[in-house]
Amino acid sequence: MEPLRTCIGCMGVFEQSKLIRVSKNKDGKISVDPDKHRSGRGAYICSNTECLDKAIKSRRLNRAFKCEVEEQSYELIRKSIEEIIKQRES
Secondary structure, three states, X not given: OOOEEEEOOOOOEXXXXXXXXXXXXXXXXXXXEOOOOXXXXXXXXXXXXXXXXHHHHOOXXXXXXXXXXXXXXXXXXXXXXXXXXXXXXX
């Protein structure tokens, strides 16, 4: 059985492979981790824009990573996740 993770957008519990991982490394850099192999703290988001919007609006990455995530980082994460969603749909 595959590990289960919680989406920070909708708070639903899903298999890890169905979610997109966002990670924070030791240097504090936050980025999308499409391969789910980077070390560091991670948070998961569903592969749909509604969950992404909800996570960004409620600033849930701040809570997940226990730090203030800059607006610029949220925008870069949004772009990366939207590209991954488009790839998975095609």
